Amino acid sequence: MTSIAMSAFRSSARACRTISRKTPRCALVPPLAKDKLALFKMKGFFEAKGQPPPDSKSCFEGATRKAPDCCPLPPLIEKNIVDDCREKYIDLKIVPGAKRREGSCIAQCVFHDIKAFNASSNTLDKEAVEKVILQTAGSNEDIGSMLSKIISDCHGRVTKNPVFLIQPISTVPGRAGCSFLPQALINCIKTELFTNCPSSLWFGGPECDKLKQKLSVGCSFSSIVG
Template sequence: MKNSTLIIFSFAWLLKFGNSLKIDCDNPEFIREDRIHYCCKHPDGYQEFVDSCAKETGFNYIQSNEESIVDITADHATMGTCFAKCVFNKLQFMKGDELDMSAVRQHFESKYKADPEYAKEMINAFDHCHGKSVENTAKFLSNPIFHNIGAEFCDPKPGVIMACVIREFFHNCPADRWAKTEECNTVLEFSKKCKDALTTI
């Protein structure tokens, strides 16, 4: 399973860990973001959209040396907004400038009839993130990296929703899908305690 698949979908059910993990939010170097897609198993089926949109928008997947939000350049963030918009348009999740929750619901209920738990958690995540999209978009645009960006970037709302869905699913991975490794547990605990420290979640 490629790292790029995570850019769209990660998954659901919160795991609780003891206080034995010592997390240092100022030291993310030990976190391997390029490996977190191994932590929560999920169905494939979106690679075609991901690859196509990455090519169309010039979006490059996260590199191993981009482990902090401060490593993301304005250009990369700009292309990311266009990448997310492209993916959502190809999945027909947008109606104008708004997320079409009925289309989202129909997509997952139809595509994952044999996996109703996955469909339900995906729909719940999109519903939650859709409800917070206005607030999160404003917060996203307040980031200093956008202060010097011109008008040539896409509506950030799809990207904001996508990022929210990734975070929701990674933080709520069903126990039967979660890889119970020390590395995965550490990344999850780090991402919960150090919000916005990781670029992918």
């Protein structure tokens, strides 16, 4: 705080002490605009700390192969459901290092359509998610036996993480912000499937190992899909 602002702040403090004791409290606010600006910046800093961490630029660089080249996972949800939601919403553009104000509206739409997400309570229905994914991919001989445990583990991990429970801020005027939860859950499930890719699906090699390494340090699955 500048010396002028400090002087004004002390004057305000003296004025407050002259107010009747009936006054419940006195809020002291530094009067200079730049000091107010500093307060707003500090407030913005703490708000930003609550958002899900963004993918760094390194998550998108340094590998010549993408996830489907290394471990071609089968669809987890029927393609027509996903396509219908892609027609309704434009997915978020991923900007390396940029904080996300909301989750994927496409992912939220998909989870809403399979009755696995309640927007009013911002909750995920694990049983509904498991039912749909097992119907779609449960019979797959490569990953079918892994799905139930991965879904359960990821549901517990995501729904207990406060960064995915914060109130989203819409990037489009006129609609509510889309929850972080559906996107976080599907990202977790695909990350676990890729990290534990069965040998029958894994193509291997140094470039594919690089992708596993990226996931191990916190990069999202979306960043290695291409």
